[in-house]
Amino acid sequence: MLKTAFLAAAMLLALAAPARAAWTIEHVTVIDGTGAAAKSDMTVVIEGARIARVVPSAIAGPPSGEVIDGRGKYLIPGMMDVHIHLAGWKGEKRADGTPVVDHAVAEAALASYIYDGFTTVVDVGNQPENSLYERGLERARKIQSPRIFATGNLITYPGSHGDAMAIRISDFEKDKALLDRHIAEQQPDILKLTYDEEGWGARPMITLMPQPLLHQIIQYYNEHGIRTTVHVSSERRSIEAIYAGADTLAHPVIQGPVSDSFVKLMAAKKIPFATTLTIGENYSRLVEHPEFLDTPDYVAAFSPADREEMKTRVREAWKARPWTWWMKLMTPICKENVRKVVVAGGVAALGTDQSSGPAAHREMELLVQAGLTPAQVIRIATHNGAVFLGKADDMGSVEEGKLADLVLLTADPLADIDNTRAIALVMKNGRIIDESALPLAGGPMKRRYSGR
């Protein structure tokens, strides 16, 4: 009892303590996230929440603060997933219409991200009682979590894609008050709109937001300083969304192969898009290879009961769904669409459309399978996430002045992308994460960093 109270007090203190003055990581190979070549034998100094210096160790001079030996290790920026829907709301609502949310489920999912080296997540559509509640806790430093950026509710046309988590807008002038309320009450970091009439694969046609309305809403949010991301799935609607002013796209084209002109347009415009390969692939993966749930990162991220349910009830349900097999067929086409746009100079940012650290690592594997190099994929998973958010001046790379969100690896991620799982320590905001204090669904883990 006393021990529990002491531990709880120690955990509170650890969360409340000011950032350590300084860390110096010496003799480390830096992969800075911008696409620049890896630099060996570097010294990285972190002061407070930011990276103060990145210099060759030969000229670094005496270290400041606590020294971390980076010999044989690799330093990358904290990774980012720019398309998540945080777990914790399963679609249930009370009689009064308020959603039933489980904060413990949400916080376990957030823990899985930071445990896996993801220091930023972007929730692009959720109940505010879930995503915005956790964003508030994260910003008040009350939970150990990645940085959370969130849209709150998404916005759609009545009856269109994503209706269940949406504010429904049918007319700009008539419904403007709803937009004002969304901005004032939810303070979205980015707005999510959906622009998709479906009618492909196993999905029937639904209504589509008129393009002029899409344009009006995007402009209105931009005038409030808010960037936008638009859910699209076809090439045609992607182009229309871009010319309606979309700042980013929430998916690659997944309905069919892209045209050469679309590839050129994406390279010319440099509109960031979230990669979201794993959402389509995860259904057939579970049916055909459920053993992936027994790998260490899934065992850490999910409870034994959840993994058992996935292997039995969920697997049977997904096996019977046409959508599973449609998406298995379309995944190679979608991979090729992503590869073509990236190789042409377009801006992909890692997104999963899911809610766990292991899913984000799966996304990196799929991007390499698509034909991208690990160097390209690391850029997609770090710097480009910051570009997607419009925050590349502040975060997403190992450069002087940037926020100290960092992952130290024990093996070379350029040799094998799975080495982004070989984590020696995760740092967010200049603080080393204590894994033993993370509320992982798979149970407590040992602290990785053995220094003070």
Ligand SMILES: [Zn+2]
């Ligand atoms: Zn989504």
